[in-house]
Amino acid sequence: MSLKPTSAAQTSPAAVFAAKVANLEAKPAANANAVKVTPGHGVAGRHATRALLDILSGNKDPGMFGRMFPKLAPLNVPDSKLETLSKAMVDKDPTAETGDNKQIPRGFTFFGQFVDHDVTLDLTSLGDKEKDPLGIENFRTPGVDLDCVYGLGPDGSPHLYARNPANGNKPGPKMLIGKNITVPFGNVVGDFRNDLPRSPEGFALIGDHRNDENLLIAQTHLAFLKFHNKVCDMLSAGANPPADIFREARRIVTWHYQWIVLHDWVERLAGKGTVAKILHDGRKFYRFKKVPFMPVEFSAAAYRLGHSMVRQGYGHNRIFPGTPFQLFFDFSGLSGGIVGDLAPNPPIGQIPVAALPSNGIIDWRRFYALGDSGGAAVPMSPSRKLDTQLAEVLHALPGGGGNLAFRNLKRGVNLGLPSGQDVAKHMRMKDPLTPDEIASDSNGSTDGAICKQLGLHTATPLWYYILKEAKVRHDGLRLGPLGSIIVAEVFVGLIHGDQNSFLWKAKNWKPTLPSAKPGDFTMVDMLRFVNDINPIGD
Numbered sequence: 173m174s175l176k177p178t179s180a181a182q183t184s185p186a187a188v189f190a191a192k193v194a195n196l197e198a199k200p201a202a203n204a205n206a207v208k209v210t211p212g213h214g215v216a217g218r219h220a221t222r223a224l225l226d227i228l229s230g231n232k233d234p235g236m237f238g239r240m241f242p243k244l245a246p247l248n249v250p251d252s253k254l255e256t257l258s259k260a261m262v263d264k265d266p267t268a269e270t271g272d273n274k275q276i277p278r279g280f281t282f283f284g285q286f287v288d289h290d291v292t293l294d295l296t297s298l299g300d301k302e303k304d305p306l307g308i309e310n311f312r313t314p315g316v317d318l319d320c321v322y323g324l325g326p327d328g329s330p331h332l333y334a335r336n337p338a339n340g341n342k343p344g345p346k347m348l349i350g351k352n353i354t355v356p357f358g359n360v361v362g363d364f365r366n367d368l369p370r371s372p373e374g375f376a377l378i379g380d381h382r383n384d385e386n387l388l389i390a391q392t393h394l395a396f397l398k399f400h401n402k403v404c405d406m407l408s409a410g411a412n413p414p415a416d417i418f419r420e421a422r423r424i425v426t427w428h429y430q431w432i433v434l435h436d437w438v439e440r441l442a443g444k445g446t447v448a449k450i451l452h453d454g455r456k457f458y459r460f461k462k463v464p465f466m467p468v469e470f471s472a473a474a475y476r477l478g479h480s481m482v483r484q485g486y487g488h489n490r491i492f493p494g495t496p497f498q499l500f501f502d503f504s505g506l507s508g509g510i511v512g513d514l515a516p517n518p519p520i521g522q523i524p525v526a527a528l529p530s531n532g533i534i535d536w537r538r539f540y541a542l543g544d545s546g547g548a549a550v551p552m553s554p555s556r557k558l559d560t561q562l563a564e565v566l567h568a569l570p571g572g573g574g575n576l577a578f579r580n581l582k583r584g585v586n587l588g589l590p591s592g593q594d595v596a597k598h599m600r601m602k603d604p605l606t607p608d609e610i611a612s613d614s615n616g617s618t619d620g621a622i623c624k625q626l627g628l629h630t631a632t633p634l635w636y637y638i639l640k641e642a643k644v645r646h647d648g649l650r651l652g653p654l655g656s657i658i659v660a661e662v663f664v665g666l667i668h669g670d671q672n673s674f675l676w677k678a679k680n681w682k683p684t685l686p687s688a689k690p691g692d693f694t695m696v697d698m699l700r701f702v703n704d705i706n707p708i709g710d
C-alpha cells in the first residue's frame with residue numbers, strides 16, 4: 173500500500189502520516205546522503221536522520237527507524253564539550269583486573285557486534301533504497317533472524333552456498349566455508365577450512381560483508397556457518413530427514429540463536445529473569461503496532477555499550493597469546509590485508525595475504541568459558557566492564573575514523589536524543605542517578621569530574637548515562653535499570669515482531685539441540701555442538 177496522500181480521508185491518521193511523508197520527501201536536504209553504498213559497522217545502508225525522526229516518530233509504525241521517547245526534548249551539547257568529555261573516556265589501565273567483567277566472557281563482545289549487524293542489516297536492493305532513502309515504505313524490518321548468514325537463501329544468494337551434492341548445478345542446503353593458507357610463521361601446516369569463503373580478491377562472500385571487519389567477528393560468523401552445516405548433517409543422518417533440509421536447518425539454527433540472544437546475552441546484560449518479566453508484563457516503552465522499527469535510543473545509545481567491552485588486546489591462540497587489537501583489523505578482508513590473488517607470492521611480510529593464515533584460527537577456549545574442552549589449560553580473560561572507559565585503540569580508529577567516544581556522543585546529539593535524566597523521569601525510575609553519581613570516578617578515571625565541570629552531570633548524554641549507570645549500580649558487571657529496559661525490550665520486541673521467530677510461532681518452545689542444561693542453549697553449547705573449538709591444537 174502506498175503512503176502517498178490521496179484526496180479522500182485527508183484527516184484520518186493514515187492520511188496525516190502520508191502527508192508528513194510527502195512533506196519529508198519533498199525536502200531534498202532530509203534525504204541527502206541517506207543511502208550509503210558502502211556501509212560499514214555503524215554505518216548501515218540507510219540510516220536515521222533527525223528530520224525523519226522528528227516528523228515520523230510517534231506514529232505507531234514509523235518505518236525503519238523511530239524513537240522510543242518521541243515526546244522528550246533533545247539534549248543539545250556543543251562539540252567542544254563532547255570532545256572534552258570523549259577524550260576523558262579512556263581506559264587508563266587497560267590490563268587492570270579491576271576493569272575486567274568476570275560475568276561476561278570476552279567472546280560476547282564480538283557476538284554482540286555480530287548481533288548488531290544482524291539487526292541493522294538492510295537487504296533491500298540499492299534501487300529500492302534510493303527510491304525510499306528514509307526507509308519509510310520499502311524496507312525489511314530489523315530482525316534477529318540471521319539474514320547476515322543466510323542472505324536471501326540458496327535461490328536469492330547462491331554464492332553463499334556449497335553446491336548440492338545430489339545436483340551440482342544447484343546450490344545445496346549447506347553454507348560455503350573458506351580455506352586457510354599456510355605461512356611460515358607458527359608452523360600450522362595442513363588443510364584447514366576455518367576462514368570465511370572469499371572472492372578471488374579477498375572480500376568475504378557472506379550475507380553481511382561487515383562481519384569481515386575484524387578477525388574476531390569474522391570467526392564468530394564462521395562459527396554460525398558451521399553451526400548451520402552441522403544441523404544439516406544431523407538432519408540428513410536422522411531417521412526421517414525433512415524434505416527441505418535447508419528450511420528446517422535454518423529454522424532450528426535461527427530459533428536456537430534467538431534463544432542465545434535473549435537468555436545468554438541479553439540476560440547477562442540486563443539480569444536473569446528480565447526477559448521472562450517483559451514477556452509476562454508486556455513491553456512498556458518499545459511499542460509498535462505491527463512492524464518493528466529500529467529505535468535510535470537503542471542504536472545510537474544503549475546498544476553502543478559494546479564499545480566499552482572491547483579490550484586493548486586479546487590472547488587469540490597458542491601462536492598469538494597476546495595480540496594488540498590492530499592486528500585483528502589487519503587480518504580481515506574489509507579493514508585489512510586479506511586480498512586473495514592480489515597478495516604477493518612469495519609473501520613479503522605478515523600482510524597482505526591471500527586468505528586467513530592457519531596460524532590465525534581462533535582458539536575458542538580463550539573467548540568463552542569452555543574450560544573443560546580438552547587440551548592445555550589456557551587463560552580466558554573476560555570482557556572489560558560496562559563503564560565510561562573505552563580502550564585506547566577506539567580513540568583513534570583505523571583509516572582516520574577518529575575517536576569513537578566522540579562519534580557516539582555526537583551521533584546522539586545529531587539524532588536529537590534526550591538526556592538520561594529525562595528518560596529516567598519519563599520511565600518513572602525509582603532511583604535515577606544523582607548528579608554526584610554521574611560525576612563519580614573510579615580506577616583513576618577522571619571523566620566523571622570532567623562531566624561535572626562541563627555541566628553535563630545534571631543533563632547527561634544518554635549513552636554516557638547508561639554506561640555510568642551500569643558502573644554505579646552494578647560495578648560495570650551489567651546494565652543498570654534504565655539501560656536494561658531499553659536493551660531487553662528492544663530485543664524481545666524485535667524477536668516478537670518477527671512472524672517466523674519462536675516467540676511468534678511457538679511461545680513455549682525450548683531448545684532441542686544437545687546442551688549442558690536440557691531445555692537451555694548457550695554460546696558454549698553451540699561451540700561444543702560445532703565441535704571445532706581449537707582447530708590448530710596446543
Ligand code: HEM
Pocket residue numbers: 213214215216281282283284285288289292386470471472475476477478479481482566569573576579580583
Ligand atoms: C570491535 C570494535 C568496534 C569498533 C571499532 C566499532 C566502531 C563503530 C563505529 C565507527 C560506529 C559508528 C559511529 C558513528 O555513529 O559515527 C559504531 C556504531 C555502532 N556500534 Fe560499534 N564498534 C565496535 C564494536 C561494537 C560492539 C561490540 C557493539 C555491540 C555489542 C557495537 C555496537 C554498535 C552500534 C549499536 C552502533 C550503531 C548502530 C549501527 O550499527 O548502525 N559496536 N561502531
